Amino acid sequence: MTAPFERIAILGIGLIGSSLARAIKAEGLARSVVCADANPEHARRAESLGIVDAGVTDPAEAAAGADLVMLCTPLGAYAAVAEAIGPALKPGAIVSDVGSVKQAAIDAIAPHLPAGVHLVPGHPVAGTEKSGPDAGFAALFPGRWCILTPVPGTDEAVTRRVADLWRGCGMKVERMSADHHDRVLAITSHLPHLIAYTIVGTATDLEDHLRQEVIKYSASGFRDFTRIAGSDPTMWRDVFLNNREAVLDCLQRFNEDLTALQRAIRRGEGDVLFDLFTRTRDIRRGVLEAKQA
Numbered sequence: 001m002t003a004p005f006e007r008i009a010i011l012g013i014g015l016i017g018s019s020l021a022r023a024i025k026a027e028g029l030a031r032s033v034v035c036a037d038a039n040p041e042h043a044r045r046a047e048s049l050g051i052v053d054a055g056v057t058d059p060a061e062a063a064a065g066a067d068l069v070m071l072c073t074p075l076g077a078y079a080a081v082a083e084a085i086g087p088a089l090k091p092g093a094i095v096s097d098v099g100s101v102k103q104a105a106i107d108a109i110a111p112h113l114p115a116g117v118h119l120v121p122g123h124p125v126a127g128t129e130k131s132g133p134d135a136g137f138a139a140l141f142p143g144r145w146c147i148l149t150p151v152p153g154t155d156e157a158v159t160r161r162v163a164d165l166w167r168g169c170g171m172k173v174e175r176m177s178a179d180h181h182d183r184v185l186a187i188t189s190h191l192p193h194l195i196a197y198t199i200v201g202t203a204t205d206l207e208d209h210l211r212q213e214v215i216k217y218s219a220s221g222f223r224d225f226t227r228i229a230g231s232d233p234t235m236w237r238d239v240f241l242n243n244r245e246a247v248l249d250c251l252q253r254f255n256e257d258l259t260a261l262q263r264a265i266r267r268g269e270g271d272v273l274f275d276l277f278t279r280t281r282d283i284r285r286g287v288l289e290a291k292q293a
């Protein structure tokens with residue numbers, strides 16, 4: 001059977017890039033997979049793991065001749081990477097990405113693409129708190145959602161090729177506007193990370209003797225927060241800088257709700273707490289049911 005792609009170039013071979021490379025190899029989705037990474041050790045490591053056919057540091061070298069170029073770097077590197085690869089892209093090439101914010105991704109990439117090159121932004125909503133090429137695994141994707149945010153007017157056949165790539169990795173694919181994606185992810189992913197960073201930071205700032213106790217008696221609730229707060233600082237700095245408005249909007253609502261809870265506790269309004277906790281428990285049950293479906 002012929003592979004759907006001749007040559008896929010993955011730019012940034014960290015957690016997501018290397019997971020994708022592994023899945024492409026495992027499922028035979030391309031005849032060759034190459035990567036470029038600004039960190040030469042990551043490019044070499046990907047080669048020695050056998051998950052790419054060649055690993056280089058120059059993104060233009062990797063992108064030259066590729067029919068699909070997938071940006072898998074932190075969002076803050078997108079504009080420079082897109083500028084570097086623009087002149088090397090072959091006519092008809094598809095440029096896509098995996099970034100956690102979509103409107104900023106489009107704004108950073110689109111101006112650097114020559115006419116005749118297609119842009120299909122995407123976001124596999126699957127990940128972990130780990131980073132780098134050794135952290136990746138092909139089983140990251142099956143059963144999870146991948147959201148594509150093509151701009152109106154994008155060639156339907158091209159969008160379908162990218163959707164089929166992610167389906168080939170085992171993902172379910174959905175399409176929406178970049179703006180809608182960014183609002184949804186602000187509340188479901190970005191705010192939870194901000195809260196985890198904050199609570200772990202607050203615990204760290206406690207006086208010395210209390211901090212030791214926090215680590216020693218860390219119950220599972222706090223441990224879960226430390227997992228999320230252990231996520232890559234560069235990646236998450238870039239997420240917040242690139243989804244500023246939607247995150248600030250969620251944060252505003254969150255602060256108001258937190259203040260209401262604070263008042264209920266101060267006033268001893270147990271019914272307010274009980275009602276909220278009952279509603280949130282129903283949501284948790286719904287999440288578990290959706291996972292099993």
Ligand SMILES: NC(=O)C1=CN([C@@H]2O[C@H](COP(=O)(O)OP(=O)(O)OC[C@H]3O[C@@H](n4cnc5c(N)ncnc54)[C@H](O)[C@@H]3O)[C@@H](O)[C@H]2O)C=CC1
Binds near residue numbers: 080101125235
């Ligand atoms: N970590 C996660 O759970 C998820 C991350 N994403 C998105 O995937 C992208 C990558 O994230 P991860 O794989 O987690 O990060 P990572 O830190 O594991 O990998 C990023 C890779 O990009 C390389 N890199 C950095 N700047 C570069 C540049 N200018 N040129 C070439 N390579 C460069 C780094 O050396 C590293 O190997 C981000 O845009 C993030 O928003 C999407 C879904 C889940």
Ligand SMILES: O=C(O)C(=O)Cc1ccc(O)cc1
Binds near residue numbers: 099100127228
């Ligand atoms: O590790 C976790 O709990 C995550 O939430 C992973 C994750 C991080 C960023 C994304 O854009 C998508 C998924």
